[in-house]
Amino acid sequence: MGTKNNDPALTPVVIDGVRTPFLKSGTEFKEYIAYDLARFAISGLISKTGINPNEIDRTILGTVIQESKTSNIAREAALAAGIPDTKPAHTVTLACISANLAISQAADQIRLGEAEVVVAGGTETMSDVPIRVSRRLRKKLLESQKYKSPLEFFKLLKGFKFSDLKPELPAIAEFSTNETMGQSCDKLAAMFNVSREAQDDYAVKSHQKAAKAWESGTFDSEVITLPNSRGEGSIKQDNGIRGDSSHEKLAKLRPVFIKPNGTITAANASFLTDGAACTLLASEKKAKELGYQPKAYIRDYIFVSQDPKRELLLGPAYALPKILERNNLKPDDIDVYEIHEAFAGQMLANLEALKQKDFLKDKAKVDIEPFEIPEEKLNRHGGSLSIGHPFGATGSRLVNTAANRLHSENGRFAIITACAAGGQGNAMLLEIYPSNKA
Numbered sequence: 001m002g003t004k005n006n007d008p009a010l011t012p013v014v015i016d017g018v019r020t021p022f023l024k025s026g027t028e029f030k031e032y033i034a035y036d037l038a039r040f041a042i043s044g045l046i047s048k049t050g051i052n053p054n055e056i057d058r059t060i061l062g063t064v065i066q067e068s069k070t071s072n073i074a075r076e077a078a079l080a081a082g083i084p085d086t087k088p089a090h091t092v093t094l095a096c097i098s099a100n101l102a103i104s105q106a107a108d109q110i111r112l113g114e115a116e117v118v119v120a121g122g123t124e125t126m127s128d129v130p131i132r133v134s135r136r137l138r139k140k141l142l143e144s145q146k147y148k149s150p151l152e153f154f155k156l157l158k159g160f161k162f163s164d165l166k167p168e169l170p171a172i173a174e175f176s177t178n179e180t181m182g183q184s185c186d187k188l189a190a191m192f193n194v195s196r197e198a199q200d201d202y203a204v205k206s207h208q209k210a211a212k213a214w215e216s217g218t219f220d221s222e223v224i225t226l227p228n229s230r231g232e233g234s235i236k237q238d239n240g241i242r243g244d245s246s247h248e249k250l251a252k253l254r255p256v257f258i259k260p261n262g263t264i265t266a267a268n269a270s271f272l273t274d275g276a277a278c279t280l281l282a283s284e285k286k287a288k289e290l291g292y293q294p295k296a297y298i299r300d301y302i303f304v305s306q307d308p309k310r311e312l313l314l315g316p317a318y319a320l321p322k323i324l325e326r327n328n329l330k331p332d333d334i335d336v337y338e339i340h341e342a343f344a345g346q347m348l349a350n351l352e353a354l355k356q357k358d359f360l361k362d363k364a365k366v367d368i369e370p371f372e373i374p375e376e377k378l379n380r381h382g383g384s385l386s387i388g389h390p391f392g393a394t395g396s397r398l399v400n401t402a403a404n405r406l407h408s409e410n411g412r413f414a415i416i417t418a419c420a421a422g423g424q425g426n427a428m429l430l431e432i433y434p435s436n437k438a
Contacts, residue, residue, distance in 0.1 A: 001170065003361040008284040012107040013294035013433055015051075015287055016188050017121070017400030017420035018044045018224050022238045022388030025126035029274040031229035034063055034392070035070045037276035038123035040078035041393075044224035045119060045278045046081060053082050055290065057115035061278075062098025062122035063392035065129050065170055066091075073123065077196035082120070090254075096340065097315075097396030099277065100124050100428065115224035116286040121278035122392035132168040136161075137153045158302045174421060177309050181342065182257035184312040186264050188343035191310075192352040196263040199344035200250040201270040203385050206341060210382025211243025218381055218408075222400055225436035240271055254395055268344040273388035294433040295403040296414070297352045306363075308423030313346040316417040317353035317423015321366040323415065323427040331371040335411025335429075336404045340394055340418030341383035350419075380405060394418065399428065406432040 020037055023029045031036065038061055046053060061074035070076045075089040083089070094101045099122030106120035132138065173180050189199065213219055214237055225236045245267070255262030256269070285292050304318040316339055325332060341347050352358045355370045381401065384394060395418060402414040417427040 003071040008288075010111050011284040012110040012111055012281050012298045013284050014296045014298060014399060014403045014430070015280040015282055015292050016045070016049050017222070017277065017279035017396060018048055018276045018401065019222060019393065020044075020226055021235050022240065022275035022390060023235065023272050024240045024272050024305040024388070025272040027236050027239060028228045028230075029125065030127040032125060033067055033128055034065075034068070034123045034125045034276070035067065035073055035076050035080070036272065037125060037167045038073055038228050039080040040224070041079055041121060041276035041278040042081035042083070042119055045280055046068070049292070050116070050226070050289070054084055055117050055140050056083050056087055057363075058087065058106065058118045059083060060092060060102040060118060061089075061100040061392070061394065062091055062092050062094065062100075063115045063124055064095060065124065065391070068130060077123070078119070084254045087090070088308050092302070093392070095424065096342065096389070096391050097395055097418050097424065097426040098247050098392040100416075100418060100426040101395075103281070103298070103395060103399055104280055104303075104426070105299045105427070107301065110281060110283045112210055117280070117282045119278055119280055121276065121396035122390070122394075123276035124390035124392040125133070125274040126272040132301045134164045134166055134168060137164045139174050139200055140313055144146050174308055174312065176422070177312075177385050179309075180257060181312065182264050182269060184337065185269075185343040185345045186255075186262045188311070188313055188349045189263050190347040194263070194296060194348040194352065196243055198348055199263055200247055202344040202348060204205050204245045204247060204248060206344075206379065207242045207245040207386040209380065210238070210241045210386035213381035214238070214241065216429045236400070238387050240273065240301065241382070241386045243314040252399065264343060265343055266387070270342055270384045270389040273390045275388060275390035275393050278286070278401065279396045279399050282357070293435065296406055296430040296433050299431050300430045301426065303325065303426050304422065305306065305424040312421070312423045313342060313419040313437065314350060314353060315358065315419035315423070316340075317350040318364050319425045319427035320415060320417050321360055321364045321368050323429050324370055327429055329413065331368075334413045334415050335377065335409060336402050336414035337373050337378045338382065338398045338414065338416040339379060340398065341379065341385040342389070342419055344385060347421060350380065380409075399430070402430055406430065407435075
């Protein structure tokens with residue numbers, strides 16, 4: 001499969017992974033910055049696996065909204081979590097697939113023989129985003145550093161306007177198209193004839209599945225307990241899951257992005273989320289030397305990009321069939337599918353695209369017959385719509401959940417895939433590491 005080296009010394013495996021609870025922004029994690037959540041996740045991973053921090057060769061974390069004080073957040077979090085200062089760490093950013101990129105780079109480091117053990121994942125908080133002063137005021141403030149006397153500071157007032165005090169928030173629209181992701185999803189849903197009712201139905205099911213997963217203890221081993229950022233007790237569970245969601249409740253909500261006839265609402269879109277996730281990877285040889293029973297091989301990955309104006313959120317529909325074809329696999333060979341749920345409309349549009357021969361042939365350019373992913377194989381324990389979506393962390397959550405599902409469901413292959421801003425996407429192929437492997 002693929003073109004990867006199968007030398008045990010150069011074959012990347014997933015040992016284990018953890019995540020923090022994923023919380024709605026502005027709630028119990030609102031006093032934390034992304035660095036805090038990252039160090040908690042790394043510390044939790046070290047504690048769960050028992051890995052000696054001296055054995056960790058690299059730390060790679062993804063993040064999207066960067067805090068200027070911790071521009072290389074991977075380094076700061078690794079140091080705080082007890083990883084020696086002699087071990088390099090770096091930060092990557094690729095919108096909603098930042099953690100996917102971090103894990104892919106970790107796998108490459110292992111395949112190249114540059115590292116044997118790597119911590120990879122991501123972190124994000126939307127509770128405390130950096131807000132800049134206006135460009136005009138920034139220029140004046142930078143100029144003021146050259147002033148030598150108090151009187152010179154009156155120069156700041158020259159040409160000053162009260163409008164210069166208006167802050168600049170992080171962009172919520174695509175730079176290249178000036179459209180928000182919600183607007184793009186509304187257009188995508190219309191393009192693939194995805195109804196509002198179908199989107200609401202998908203969202204309800206996502207919440208119900210996630211609620212059931214927590215009730216059954218499925219996430220107990222994946223999610224670490226953290227202290228409330230205000231020091232008022234501890235947090236164990238995600239707080240955005242609405243197990244009591246119903247079609248009647250969702251039908252009452254009005255469109256958010258395209259009014260009055262749009263189909264995207266607050267309930268069928270993922271919400272702003274604070275959280276972090278990490279995955280411990282190693283070479284197969286090193287994992288065995290350290291006494292670990294890996295969970296899965298990382299067999300292959302692929303990144304794609306397409307027109308951000310018309311196909312901003314179609315990354316999975318492009319990446320998934322390409323990774324299947326490259327590894328000589330059929331859709332039915334995949335036992336576990338974990339797909340990032342940015343919006344219910346995005347999910348359903350991607351699933352619909354995979355059922356269209358013209359799309360697969362002319363757009364994805366693969367020689368694969370149209371196919372439908374069975375519901376029982378897809379996001380069995382909910383997804384980003386219900387669990388939440390910290391931009392920089394979701395990819396690690398997908399990998400951790402997929403690896404665990406392979407074992408609990410007796411599967412062999414899993415594919416994770418996600419869309420990202422800029423019209424980009426990622427897919428990754430995992431293969432179970434047999435528990436009886438010699």
